[in-house]
Amino acid sequence: MSQQEPPAPASADTPVPEAEEGYALSPEEVYAVEEAVEAQDRDAVRRKLLELYPADQAALLEALSHADRAAAVQALGPDIHPETLTHLDSAVREEVIELLGPDLLARALSQLDSDDAVLVFADLDDEAQSRILARLPQAYRRLLVEGATFEEGTAGRLMQREVVAIPSAWTVGETIDFMRSAENLPDDFYDLYVVNPKHRPMGMVPLSRVLRARRPQKIVEIIDVERMKPVTVTTDQADVANLFRRYGLVSAPVVDDAGRLVGVITVDDVVDVIDEEAEDDLLKLGGVTETDLYRDVLETTRARLPWLAVNLLTAILASVVIGFFEDALAAVVALAVLMPIVASMGGNAGTQTLTIAVRGLAMKDLTAANAKRIVGKELIVGLVNGLVFAVVMGGIAWLWFERPEIGLIIGAAMVINLVAAALSGIVIPLTLERLKVDPAVASSVFLTTVTDVVGFFAFLGLATLFLL
Amino acid sequence: MSQQEPPAPASADTPVPEAEEGYALSPEEVYAVEEAVEAQDRDAVRRKLLELYPADQAALLEALSHADRAAAVQALGPDIHPETLTHLDSAVREEVIELLGPDLLARALSQLDSDDAVLVFADLDDEAQSRILARLPQAYRRLLVEGATFEEGTAGRLMQREVVAIPSAWTVGETIDFMRSAENLPDDFYDLYVVNPKHRPMGMVPLSRVLRARRPQKIVEIIDVERMKPVTVTTDQADVANLFRRYGLVSAPVVDDAGRLVGVITVDDVVDVIDEEAEDDLLKLGGVTETDLYRDVLETTRARLPWLAVNLLTAILASVVIGFFEDALAAVVALAVLMPIVASMGGNAGTQTLTIAVRGLAMKDLTAANAKRIVGKELIVGLVNGLVFAVVMGGIAWLWFERPEIGLIIGAAMVINLVAAALSGIVIPLTLERLKVDPAVASSVFLTTVTDVVGFFAFLGLATLFLL
Numbered sequence A, B: 001m002s003q004q005e006p007p008a009p010a011s012a013d014t015p016v017p018e019a020e021e022g023y024a025l026s027p028e029e030v031y032a033v034e035e036a037v038e039a040q041d042r043d044a045v046r047r048k049l050l051e052l053y054p055a056d057q058a059a060l061l062e063a064l065s066h067a068d069r070a071a072a073v074q075a076l077g078p079d080i081h082p083e084t085l086t087h088l089d090s091a092v093r094e095e096v097i098e099l100l101g102p103d104l105l106a107r108a109l110s111q112l113d114s115d116d117a118v119l120v121f122a123d124l125d126d127e128a129q130s131r132i133l134a135r136l137p138q139a140y141r142r143l144l145v146e147g148a149t150f151e152e153g154t155a156g157r158l159m160q161r162e163v164v165a166i167p168s169a170w171t172v173g174e175t176i177d178f179m180r181s182a183e184n185l186p187d188d189f190y191d192l193y194v195v196n197p198k199h200r201p202m203g204m205v206p207l208s209r210v211l212r213a214r215r216p217q218k219i220v221e222i223i224d225v226e227r228m229k230p231v232t233v234t235t236d237q238a239d240v241a242n243l244f245r246r247y248g249l250v251s252a253p254v255v256d257d258a259g260r261l262v263g264v265i266t267v268d269d270v271v272d273v274i275d276e277e278a279e280d281d282l283l284k285l286g287g288v289t290e291t292d293l294y295r296d297v298l299e300t301t302r303a304r305l306p307w308l309a310v311n312l313l314t315a316i317l318a319s320v321v322i323g324f325f326e327d328a329l330a331a332v333v334a335l336a337v338l339m340p341i342v343a344s345m346g347g348n349a350g351t352q353t354l355t356i357a358v359r360g361l362a363m364k365d366l367t368a369a370n371a372k373r374i375v376g377k378e379l380i381v382g383l384v385n386g387l388v389f390a391v392v393m394g395g396i397a398w399l400w401f402e403r404p405e406i407g408l409i410i411g412a413a414m415v416i417n418l419v420a421a422a423l424s425g426i427v428i429p430l431t432l433e434r435l436k437v438d439p440a441v442a443s444s445v446f447l448t449t450v451t452d453v454v455g456f457f458a459f460l461g462l463a464t465l466f467l468l
Helices: A027-038 A042-050 A054-063 A066-079 A082-087 A090-110 A114-122 A126-133 A138-149 A172-181 A207-212 A237-247 A267-285 A297-323 A326-331 A333-362 A368-401 A404-434 A439-467 B027-038 B042-050 B054-063 B066-079 B082-087 B090-110 B114-122 B126-133 B138-149 B172-181 B207-212 B237-247 B267-285 B297-323 B326-331 B333-362 B371-401 B404-434 B439-467
Strands: A165-167 A191-195 A201-206 A251-255 A261-266 B165-167 B191-195 B201-206 B251-255 B261-266
Touching (some): A027 A066, A066 A090, A172 A207, A237 B267, A267 A333, A326 A439, A333 A439, A368 A404, A368 B297, A439 B333, B027 B042, B027 B054, B054 B066, B066 B090, B126 B138, B326 B333, B333 B371
Antiparallel strands (some): A191 A201
């Protein structure tokens, strides 16, 4: 495999890497490992896993069954790539860590960048943490413990402690000499930070600028102040992502309470955050708290039950509303046949508005500055859609049951419910956001409650008024 | 504002930029511009807008009403930041481009990086495109026209043509000298590409490696072959994003059919792609095709109608199913009261599974290699949830209507529908994916059709069998 090759020799005929391979792990690679496990060919398992990049090693371990995974991790043993741990889904990671044992885990952690090591370490329980710490050198121990004290989802947790800080008095030449001789620099880095004597960041310098400057030039003369956007250790990771997104940053310095440079966040960390935040919104709107592809049946069921229980309550509430109109339902059975339509259309129209609103809030496109205008627009959209479907569905109901008054009633109920849906679709998330409740989590329950209750009430209520 | 300052002077007392400001545009900044527009103070409007970064200038223009936006763009005139155009939502961009006119637009495009310029240019209609081309120098014209020929959503469209390509015969010293003297390099760049005489990329070199190497060393001796992942101009942008995500890339070379280096994609472009793809899935699951915050009522209504029309069809289908059981409904009115509960619970449980499946497919976590196992798991989760809510809802129905047989019937229907929901929640997206239909778009219609039809059919069917 090409990724196992040593650096290419200096020849014009050197084969160049082919494009479009290895975007993701192929099912065949998974099958190959499964077969090797089946055949109890430990060496083949090990060899096949070692051919993979960390991300793919992780993806492969995730794709295996529990039993096969155990065999694969045992075959890898100390050769597991440390970075594989950071790529694993947390449920699978727990399993793999258990299989590795504290010695191998400590060894793997000590080979990771500080941010990656903290990611894995902070997830362990207290007992496992102390077992690991006992096996690590003092300096590294401090980094891990400190890193884990920052709350999950903050810049402090996200940052890498290895940062290239250059004193403001240096020249470009001194800076280059330092980078050539320094031992403990990150493997690859893209921006330098220039700090004042209090170790506060004054500006950043993209490496390309260092390369293109003359050696005697003062480093502060080529710093970029504008594009340096410091964040504090407590800044929320969603805010960090917004910052990178808005200003197209490649890295951002992290400062402590005193404004001292303590770490750096790079754009590849932010890619993970953006994935996480997007996933969060998507999953919450779908009524699940986290990806549970790799969790077992019991955990999955337990995680999904609460949401279904809440939904049961709202469904019962809707049934209670229907119960008010038993007389109408008993008298005109067509009402029972038609009534889910109004509620369903309301739920769908409301969900459209809600989705736009939740996304707009997450991306800071929907703010106090334009909320009123958007609410007004959604109301009109709801009214127009209501009128359109009132005519369509009214006509269908009339023809179906050969009673024009039923067509009129379902049409009127449709308008009422689609307007209510549009209004709730935008006002509910705005209100939750103002109350500091995550609109992605709670909005859809409230919304369907409104659209069910209003839908059934409007349709059956109008029917009771005009048909009985 | 700090971003307007010149580079800080070299002193220890230099004020350092404060953390935690400017993550996003504040509503106050919007109000200030609105007031200045109101007061017809063109200078103030201009001044306030010029204080902002391009991303914020764009966000502010987006937040304004149509009329205010026109006034703001007129006040800015030629001073609009070219990059602002790339940050604008496409509906708003269209408006702003119209307001700027072809001269100012051509001027702005010529100041952008090629990828950004193509982004704006490709969105124009044919007539507008030729008007712009006529105003641009020949070389630039070719870049735009070529860029626009790549399909939207491909690596070719995403890439930047400005790429630093180093012949494989060069030394580190020659490379550095070239970068110091070359005129047409990108402003900031992070990786170099080493090409063979056929201009095919052989490997990449992070700038930090160039800085830390000795001048006489051959550049090919420090190239990284492993971490260079070429993509072709036709590679789908979602695949590009997966590549960056899996391997933590900062840049990737883009090659043409002959394998020649033609451009580079950097991670900040990928951040936009990831946002776009995540938004796509979220919105499609919510039944909307794109963010329509900035579209007018008519366009918004037109975009949302088709989905609602499809939903109407499935709702009518469900009603037809209910219609089969008019006798049961006429005989036992409790059935009409309770029947939406089973359908609603099925819809929600199915949506949970569906959300996990759609996300898993997008992230390549759900593949042929583990599909069978996940389907099996979801079936058991559905069964367990079905049994739990069968007991709960069966009990409630029994107490409510004081008829144990109704409790038994709703319980049995609940089990049937939650199993059907789990099965459809995973099988529908898997099937659509295999048929190369985007599972995010179509899955939920099919799902709710199944859960409604099965829900009503099971509940009313069982009731007809056992109650009549």
